[in-house]
Amino acid sequence: MQVRPVIACVSMLAGALVALSGPTAQAAPTASTTLYVSPSGSDSAAGTQSAPTTLTSAISRIAPGGTIYVRGGTYKYSSTITIPQGSNGTSSARTNLTAYPGEKPVLDFSGQTESSSHRGIQLNANYWHLYGLTVQHAGDNGIYVGGSNNVVERTVTAYNRDTGLQLGRISSSTPSSQWPSNNLIVSSESHDNMDSTGENADGFAAKLTTGTGNVFRYDVSHHNIDDGWDLYTKTDTGPIGPVTIEYSLSYNNGTLSNGTQNKNGDRNGYKLGGEDIAVNHVVRHDIAYRNGHHGFTYNSNPGRMTVSNNASVDNAERNFSFDAGTSVFRSNTSCRFSVSGSNDKTVGDADSSNQFWTGSNGSRCSSYSGALGWSFASDGSLVVTFGGKVVTP
Secondary structure, eight states: OOOOOOHHHHHHHHHHHHHSSSTOOOOOOOOOEEEEOOTTTTTOOSSSSSSSSSSSHHHHHEEEEEEEOOOOEEOOSOOOOOOOTTTTOSSOOOEEEEEEOOOOOOEEOTTTSSSOOOSSSEOOOOEEEESSSSSEEOOOOOOOOOSSSSSEEEEESSSSSSSEEEOOOOTOOOOOSSSSOOOOOEEEEEEEEOOTTTOOOOSSSSSOOOOOOOOEESSEEEOOOOOEEHHHHHBTBOOOOEEEESSSEESTTOOOOTBBBBOOOOOOOOOOOOOOOOOEEEEEEEESSSSSSSEOOOTTTTTOOOEESOOOOOOOOSSEEOOOSOOOOEEEEESSSSOOOOOOESSSEEEETTOOOOSSSOGGGGGGGGGGGEEOOOOEEEEETTEEEEEEE
């Protein structure tokens, strides 16, 4: 075994110390378990309540499983905030990026121009928990999730220039084995997202390049220029993993809150496929209300989807539109009160537990008359009312 002379080792160590003490040297940031961020914070601040830092600095400094508290107020940005690949939490302790209790942080990306490279928050790491953030006016997606095993909760994505919240691969070179998987989007709202072409900005999307185990639960998508949910697939990227959408609400998509429409928009409540690629999604206990085209549509997905306990009311074309495939339909309800539309079409396994629209309302439709209302309960569950009456499809 060759032993380096002690003198040489001491010399090298001294040289290293000199280099570190030079004018350009900076100590590596110390990982912290708790950091605070405010609109007036600075990169070099300690990140305490009395000396808050910036969001980008906090992300670079937070220890795995730690918590970044984002104080209330409006944060103005012109560049994407990225939580980079590899900056992971753990399976037993996610890293938290959360609104400070009782406060509302608004991350405003109005400084961005419309561009596919101008997202708001880009979550490329695994095992994070985003909570209570509003992300608006980004030049592309408000929140883009490229990592896995994340929870995005109580967020609002609005007025962005592509889909409000979207799941997809990190880059074109990301192998399908690393596509985002096992993410939960829960108790979140997405509205008034609009791109200049009018055909891309949905409320929520898990499309093109997503893995298995992604779930949307207790979410609300409304007044987006294109679809409420988009699970589109393309031949060149192949099938995505099955997605679950449950206990959620999609309404008035295809028309923004200010009345703006675009003829290029698909305007569906739940768009569940594309290009004849079979994916067995699970769609249950959801409501589609007054969307500008179909309520629920297979959109050329010939797979065996589970479509159960959903309600579809007064959508402009069909409430349920499934022209092919082997999907299983159970206990679904389709109603019309003031929009004529067309009869439902449900190719697949549909039994008498369903009440589809074929010219008259079934007995369950009495629950869906009156004005739509919704709110989140204290536990995050979605409460939907029609005419003041609580309904659960």
